[in-house]
Amino acid sequence: xxxxxxxxxxxxxxxxxxxxxxxxxxxxxxxxxxxxxxxxxxxxxxxxxxxxxxxxxxxxxxxxxxxxxxxxxxxxxxxxxxxxxxxxxxxxxxxxxxxxxxxxxxxxxxxxxxxxxxxxxxxxxxxxxxxxxxxxxxxxxxxxxxxxxxxxxxxxxxxxxxxxxxxxxxxxxxxxxxxxxxxxxxxxxxxxxxxxxxxxxxxxxxxxxxxxxxxxxxxxxxxxxxxxxxxxxxxxxxxxxxxxxxxxxxxxxxxxxxxxxxxxxxxxxxxxxxxxxxxxxxxxxxxxxxxxxxxxxxxxxxxxxxxxxxxxxxxxxxxxxxxxxxxxxxxxxxxxxxxxxxxxxxxxx
Numbered sequence: 001x002x003x004x005x006x007x008x009x010x011x012x013x014x015x016x017x018x019x020x021x022x023x024x025x026x027x028x029x030x031x032x033x034x035x036x037x038x039x040x041x042x043x044x045x046x047x048x049x050x051x052x053x054x055x056x057x058x059x060x061x062x063x064x065x066x067x068x069x070x071x072x073x074x075x076x077x078x079x080x081x082x083x084x085x086x087x088x089x090x091x092x093x094x095x096x097x098x099x100x101x102x103x104x105x106x107x108x109x110x111x112x113x114x115x116x117x118x119x120x121x122x123x124x125x126x127x128x129x130x131x132x133x134x135x136x137x138x139x140x141x142x143x144x145x146x147x148x149x150x151x152x153x154x155x156x157x158x159x160x161x162x163x164x165x166x167x168x169x170x171x172x173x174x175x176x177x178x179x180x181x182x183x184x185x186x187x188x189x190x191x192x193x194x195x196x197x198x199x200x201x202x203x204x205x206x207x208x209x210x211x212x213x214x215x216x217x218x219x220x221x222x223x224x225x226x227x228x229x230x231x232x233x234x235x236x237x238x239x240x241x242x243x244x245x246x247x248x249x250x251x252x253x254x255x256x257x258x259x260x261x262x263x264x265x266x267x268x269x270x271x272x273x274x275x276x277x278x279x280x281x282x283x284x285x286x287x288x289x290x291x292x293x294x295x296x297x298x299x300x301x302x303x304x305x306x307x308x309x310x311x312x313x314x315x316x317x318x319x320x321x322x323x324x325x326x327x328x329x330x331x332x333x334x335x336x337x338x339x340x341x342x343x344x345x346x347x348x349x
Contacts, residue, residue: 017178018219021047022232024171031165037096040224040235041103042142045243047176048216048236053248054180055213060256067204068252069123069260073270074210076111076241080277081303083218083237087225088296094230095285103238104281106138110245111278115271123260128253135246179216206270207307234291241278273306276332280339287343294342302335 021044029039052075059067087093113134117127217240224233253260280302284295291299 017175017182017216018223019175020171021175021179021220022223022227022229024168024173024175025232026168026229027164028168028172031168035096035231036229037098037231037235038142040232041239041242042139043172044220044232044236045239047172048179048220049213049240049243049248050176050180051213051216052244053251055209056248056252057255060252060260063258065252065256065258065260066263066266067209068256069118069249069262070204070206070266070270071209071213072244072249073114073266073274074206075214076244077270077274077277077306078210078214078303079217079237079241080281081299081306083214083221084234084281084291085296085299085301085303087221087233088291089293089300091225092293093225093234093291093296095234095289095291096231097289099234099238100285100289102141103235103242104278104285107238107241108275108278108282110134110242111271111275114245114249115267115275118262118267118271121262121264121267123249123253123262125254125259127259128250128255131246131250132254135243135250138242138246179219182215206266238281269309272332276335277302280335283340283343295339298335298338298342302338 025039025044026036028043029036052071055071056068059065059071084093113131117123117130217236221233221236224230224236249260277299280299284291284299287295
């Protein structure tokens with residue numbers, strides 16, 4: 001009964017935290033004279049990905065680096081397939097041209113980089129440094145995109161602009177803190193349940209914990225869509241996936257005493273699925289720069305299939321270990337084919 005009360009309370013905090021975060025992000029974007037998309041790709045992902053950072057570093061330092069990498073891969077897959085799919089089923093999601101031209105390709109590239117670095121079964125400190133260097137390069141690109149045009153005076157030169165900026169920062173910190181606190185409550189409950197079920201660390205990371213740490217992204221994105229702030233919604237998902245791979249995995253590998261150990265099953269199946277999920281976004285955002293309900297159904301159905309495979313693999317792991325060929329034939333290729341078929345009907349913008 002106590003656990004149920006804690007989870008219900010955590011869900012209430014998700015809503016409050018998401019609203020505070022979005023109000024603060026909007027105020028910050030206005031004060032700094034930058035687009036909501038830039039804030040959605042930087043400030044909001046940093047706030048909503050705090051649970052992933054805590055879980056990954058704690059797991060690596062506790063000698064459970066499989067949980068850390070499983071959490072990151074599982075979270076990225078959940079963000080694209082479940083969150084974007086679910087929201088597109090409810091309402092069409094307009095997509096900024098910058099997301100089409102820059103951010104989705106960067107997300108795909110970061111996913112491929114993860115696969116390259118995990119192929120040897122270990123992500124060491126050199127690999128972590130590579131990921132953090134890529135983080136700096138990405139932030140530099142965002143900084144260039146965020147610079148106001150010369151004819152627009154910076155708001156921070158005015159007292160009112162400074163006040164709006166401080167208010168925005170305060171609300172972002174408050175909202176991010178509430179989201180992190182509520183997510184940690186859910187993650188603790190999920191970890192306890194997964195341990196009772198006898199799941200392996202990387203299976204826990206891919207399923208229960210990945211969903212728990214993704215709840216801040218889900219709550220924030222739902223509230224953003226309800227407020228018609230679509231750049232914040234889509235930017236949060238894409239930005240979080242980039243942040244998870246480049247920054248969180250990089251920091252985890254760089255600070256972990258023995259690096260991050262990557263299970264063979266994750267290399268063979270789950271990382272290719274993450275890559276396929278990222279690639280599925282591209283034809284969707286290119287087709288009229290909107291993710292519609294049919295495309296949302298493809299993404300959401302893809303996550304149901306992935307979840308069903310995960311449950312099957314957990315029950316029969318000893319005799320049915322997934323393979324790279326299985327990932328390509330039964331998930332990645334069908335998902336990409338369905339995406340292209342559905343998105344191709346609307347034409348390319």
